[in-house]
Amino acid sequence: MLKFNGFQKVLAWIFLLLLAFANLYPIGIMMLSSFKSTKEIFLEPFNLPSVWRWQNYVSAWQRADFATYFKNSVLVTALSIVSIIIVSSMAAYVIARFDFKFKRGVYLYMLAGLALPTRLAIIPIFLIMRNLHLLDKLSGLVIVYTASGIAFSVFLLVNFFKNLPRDIEDSAKIDGAGPFRIYWQIDLPLLKPALVTVAMFNFIDVWNDFFFPLILLSSKAKKTVPLGLQAFFGEYTVEWDVLFAALNISVLPILIVFLILSKQFIAGLTEGALK
Amino acid sequence: MRKYSFLWMLLPAFILYSVFIAYPFFSSLGLSFYDWPGIGPKKFIGLANYKNILSGFMSSEFYNALWHNVVFFIWSLILSVVPGLFFAFLLAANMKGTGWLKVVFFFPNTLAIVVVGFLWGLLLNPQWGLINQLFRVVGLDFLAKPWLGDTKTALPTIIFVTAWRGLGFYILIYLAAILGVDREMIEAARIDGASELQIASRIILPHLYSIIATTSMLKFIWTFNIFDIVYAMEGTQGGPAGSTDVLGTLFYRIAFGGLGASQVGMGLGATVVTLIFLIVLPVSIFYVFIVEKRVEKGE
């Protein structure tokens, strides 16, 4: 690829580090501030906390009922991702491997979901959920997320399926394995890296989504983390110490998951998951 | 019939997608001809909703929000493509020790938009926010402004914050595309004496046009999803004085009411949706067409 000489390298590093700083500074401030008192945040914004106040976290956790929000978010996210993966990979397998009438039409139809701002469909979604008595239910959210994750996931997975070698499949077919068995026992295990990419993308989307819970949920016991955070910001507007702590609490899980999977995820992304 | 026994595996995705994604768009079209507060009987009113929005009492709010979406799109396109390409090229040199930077650059993308909004809201507070304090410390007092409270700076600020969150994604996408360019071609150019800048601009860049085009189309479509960031930083009314109101917040107020809603109705809301859909549709069709072509051609 590009080759830089010494001077160019220095210049490149300066720019890269500047961007890294711009990315990390606000997040670092958020982390530092969460250990300060409100007064310190206001009056000594650039200093380290005089005392590391872990109690900010305790009080944010207790007052905001984060335990409930986390439970709900984890449940919704996990169920959504599992259903997205199962449903989309089956569909992608069929589209990538079989020929049938209207195949191209079906694929284009699903692809169109990539090119629709899904949130605009909220009025009918809301009405459907109301008729199905799924308002203020986590299962309602899971259904919406699964449906809205399909287009993108099918699109990614069809590409991956097409790149899989067919010879193992062919020998399995000769042994009399049906389509589902081939999909389940041979193709899925080979697709693991792709599935991680799909899962990570959907994880970011679902875990962070604020819009659908805002409209579809109402009671506190059902709130997910972003929605709970919003309520918390409305209630404790002047207590910046706990607000920063709450922000950190909400960021932590995604940070951990991302750091664990970042290598695979970024590899998946840069090796052409999206084109 | 047995020949098609595999088709059932397609069904769950097909049905879920049809019921919860495809159908709602058609259903919105239907609803847009009715006057309906969300409950009780629907009243057919023909094109009255469209008239109210395009030329009637809702028109100034609608065009105001639509314009902000356009501004949002143009600026966030510039702010993603230009620095996105720039940093992707820097990373493409594969210098030692840049691996971790990819993780850092992408990280803001993993944060919830509301979290980003709240965080920057605190940072941009005029009196106590870190940003203005930083400006004052380094002597740039004139930059210590009420960024979110001025009709001239509020929307640019929100666009900037959105770009801050999204940049890493574009860097990685462009990086992938750069790495996909044929190496032999680059080597050949180098042997012919081309400088690195020439290689980047004359050899590699032309290969990136199609990815830039598709990401731009997606960006255009996604622009109409914008809601969270405005909600978190300026509220559902898109303040101050409507200067950050976008179609997402306008539509939310119309469909679901709340303080500052001048008119409430599911029918009227569905009309806004249908109008947005009409704007997006040509781009969507074009996008699907291009993507499908590329997949057909064998990646």
Add this chain to the structure above:
Amino acid sequence: MAKKLSIVLLLIAMLSPMYAQQKTVSIWGWRAQDVDVWKGVEAALKAKGEQISIRYEVFPPTEYDSKLLVSLQGGVGPDIMYTRRLPGARTQALLDNGYLTAINGLVDLSNFDDVSLSFISTDNKVWGVPFANQIIGIFYNKAIFDKYKLKEPQTWDEMVQIAETLKKNGVTPFFVTGKEAWILAMQNAMVGVSYPGDEWIGKLTVGKAKFTDPEYVNMLKDLNALKKYYQKDFMANTSAEQDVAFAMEQAAMVFYGVWGNTNWLKMNPDLKFDYFPIPPKDKNVPARAYTYMDGAYGLNNTSKNKEAALKVLNYTGTKTYGELFSSTTGEITAIKGVTMPASKPILVKCYEKMTTIAAKNRYWVGSPFDAGTPSVYNILEKDMQSMYLDQMTPEALAKRLQDGISTWYPAFKK
């Protein structure tokens, strides 16, 4: 096995009556400060032997009304809902859709005066139990006033003079929350009752005066001119920051409501502050305080839990409840004859003002101008921001009000 089974059965038998009696009443509101009030109510009901637990859920005030309406439509609403006032589009929407139960005869309302009840009644039907009366105006820092030997102003010009003195001495005269549109609307409304005045608004209500009259336009001009005494960059500030600034004595005056005192005292228990109504421009016009009933507890018509909910509502109509409410929240209960806690002098003062100088006419919440769309409230929210940002002249704002209200308000239509 049989033994185990019998133990389980015995346990179930012991527990089941408890479960059968334990009723959970869900309550939705926009007031975070009421969390402890409901804990107190639950304890009081338990003490009376009622097996009722209360689940109170708070929503952001600006989101509350839409969330409530949408949830009620979806059949997932609460048993008891906080309502705003009548006339008012937000409460009217609940009424029109049949979500509220008339509570006459179901709840003892003898502890309320007619004015409070009138804010939540139509044709002798009462739709909720009022919980608080609010008074809005200017709250000022006594220490700062004393330091510069300032007295409560009697006229608008005296107030401007005070602001001038403070500014000269490097003190921020007013802290104003330009980012929160609704508070700007409120500011306009509280100024209106003294300048152009109660009587003028009375004429406006019946169509004998117009927003475009010089009385109102002059008021807008003066209000717009006042902004040079607001803190720097006031258009980017919210009420949260106002609370900090006022409590930390960084500003001398705020345009706000009595409910603010709780937060201020929480942040600075030593803060000394007091209240005065907006002074009139013309000495002959009496200074008036804008007061209104803040809201009421309404009973969901579709609640499956009406019996228990009514027990809760009945308790909220008692004097004991009024005392609990005022001492917990530091606000003025809607129940009459409750003595304000002496530990909170601001409540005593505001309560006194409420009974002596309350304006009879208004154009913001609880007024006939809030009954349709666009309401005066709707228009002021956006346009006050525009005016302060110099994007709309006072004259243009007045015209926008007049034209907007004329589209639906009967007395303006002809």
